[in-house]
Amino acid sequence: MYSEEFEKLVLAYKNRLFRLACWKLHDSSDSEDVVQDVFVKVWENRQDIGKYRSPEAVLIEMTKNKCLNRLKSRKVTVPETVLTNIPAGTPIDHQLEKSDELHKIKEVIDKLPAQQRVVLQLKGVEGMEIPEIAKLLNETTNNVRVILSRARHNVREIYKRLY
Secondary structure, three states, rough: OOOOHHHHHHHHHHHHHHHHHHHOOOOOOHHHHHHHHOOOOHOOOOOHHHHOOOOOOOOOOOOOHHHHHHHHOOOOOOHHHHHHHHOOOOOHHHHHHHHHHHHHHHHHHHHHHHHHHHHHHHHHOOOOOOHHHHHOOOOHHHHHHHHHHHHHHHHHHHHHHHO
């Protein structure tokens, strides 16, 4: 891969990877760092990128893994005394509930099979259309619809069972 090809790759995917990182990390600064790290890694291994059928899928996977590593490294906990002193009904209490709900949903999504997880993420987070997803994953549009339907169904069922 030459610098011109790399530049095209960066321009084509940087915004999508940034949105994915923001969705995972909830921090734009960390998200920028993650995307930059991904592209540095791609540049360092540029001879290998041509081996993959879908460079986009590789970039998404790399971004997701970097985000997970970043989340593991920054595990910050709020002292229990702070949480117990928040009166019910306050805005922060509401934010904590929403945050907890999002965390539960992400846990459920992480339990899905890989293909369902990817399709759900591409459709729900990236906002891609079904034909785009089908082309990216080398699947038929009907198959992508079925995978998406099953993923949504499984999220509902797992969520009901766990929570």
